[in-house]
Amino acid sequence: MITVHHLDNSRSQRILWLLEELELPYEIRFYKRDPKTMLAPKSLRRIHPLGKAPIITDTEGDVTLAESGAIIEYLVERYGNGRLQPERSTPEHVQFLYWLHYAEGSAMPPLLLKLVFGLLPTRVPFIIRPVASLIASGVQSRIINPQLKLHMDFWEQALSQREWFTGQDFTAADIQMSFPLEAAASRAGALQGRPHVGAFLRRIHARPAYQRALIKGGAYTFASAGDAPA
Incomplete structure (x- = not known):
C-alpha cells in the first residue's frame, strides 16, 4: 500500500493528483504547518530525516521516498504500465x-x-x-x-x-x-x-483526477490559480 505523507498547501498535492490519474489505491497521512514558521512539523522527520513533504512509503517495495520528481518517476515506472510518460527513446x-x-x-x-x-x-x-x-x-x-x-x-x-x-x-x-x-x-x-x-x-x-485529489487532500491555495481568463 502506498501512503502519502501530505503537508497542507504544499507540493505533495501533486502526488495525490498523480495517484488519482493512475487510479491507484493509497492512504493519506495529514500534517499541518507550524502557524508561526509555516514549516512542516518535526513529526515528518520520523518518516524521512529531512522532514520535507512530499514523502511516500510503499509497502510493496519497502520504499520510503522524498522529492516530488523522484516520487513521480518511481510511481510512473513501477505502476504506470506505460501511462503518463512518452515511449522511451523518443x-x-x-x-x-x-x-x-x-x-x-x-x-x-x-x-x-x-x-x-x-x-x-x-x-x-x-x-x-x-x-x-x-x-x-x-x-x-x-x-x-x-x-x-x-x-x-x-x-x-x-x-x-x-x-x-x-x-x-x-x-x-x-x-x-x-x-x-x-x-x-x-x-x-x-x-x-x-x-x-x-x-x-x-x-x-x-481534469477529474485533479478535482478528486482536491477533495481528498483538503484546502489548496493554488487550486483556482489561472481559472479566470487573463
Missing part, C-alpha cells in the same frame, strides 16, 4: 525528463526567493523594517523578478507550440510543472500577457 521522452527535473531544479528557486524576500520585512525588528524593505525590494526588482520573467516567458513559448509540456499528450511532467505555474500565477503575475499559461492551468484544473 524526442518526447527526452522532453519528459527535462520538464520533470526542470520544475524543481530551475523553476522553483526564484519563486522561493520571491516568497522569502517578500516576507523578510515582516520578520525583522520594527526599527529596521524600512531598511529591510528597501533591501528586499531592490533584490526582487534587480535579480528575482527578471529571472522569473525569463522563466514565465519560457513556459508561455513552450505552451504556445503544444498543448502539454512534452507534446500533444498529457504526462506526469505536466503534473510536476503544475506547482511552479500555479505559484507563479498567484504570486508573480504569470498570467499577465501569457494566455497559454492560463489555458494550461484551466486544462489541468478541469
Whole structure:
C-alpha cells in the first residue's frame, strides 16, 4: 500500500493528483504547518530525516521516498504500465525528463526567493523594517523578478507550440510543472500577457483526477490559480 505523507498547501498535492490519474489505491497521512514558521512539523522527520513533504512509503517495495520528481518517476515506472510518460527513446521522452527535473531544479528557486524576500520585512525588528524593505525590494526588482520573467516567458513559448509540456499528450511532467505555474500565477503575475499559461492551468484544473485529489487532500491555495481568463 502506498501512503502519502501530505503537508497542507504544499507540493505533495501533486502526488495525490498523480495517484488519482493512475487510479491507484493509497492512504493519506495529514500534517499541518507550524502557524508561526509555516514549516512542516518535526513529526515528518520520523518518516524521512529531512522532514520535507512530499514523502511516500510503499509497502510493496519497502520504499520510503522524498522529492516530488523522484516520487513521480518511481510511481510512473513501477505502476504506470506505460501511462503518463512518452515511449522511451523518443524526442518526447527526452522532453519528459527535462520538464520533470526542470520544475524543481530551475523553476522553483526564484519563486522561493520571491516568497522569502517578500516576507523578510515582516520578520525583522520594527526599527529596521524600512531598511529591510528597501533591501528586499531592490533584490526582487534587480535579480528575482527578471529571472522569473525569463522563466514565465519560457513556459508561455513552450505552451504556445503544444498543448502539454512534452507534446500533444498529457504526462506526469505536466503534473510536476503544475506547482511552479500555479505559484507563479498567484504570486508573480504569470498570467499577465501569457494566455497559454492560463489555458494550461484551466486544462489541468478541469481534469477529474485533479478535482478528486482536491477533495481528498483538503484546502489548496493554488487550486483556482489561472481559472479566470487573463
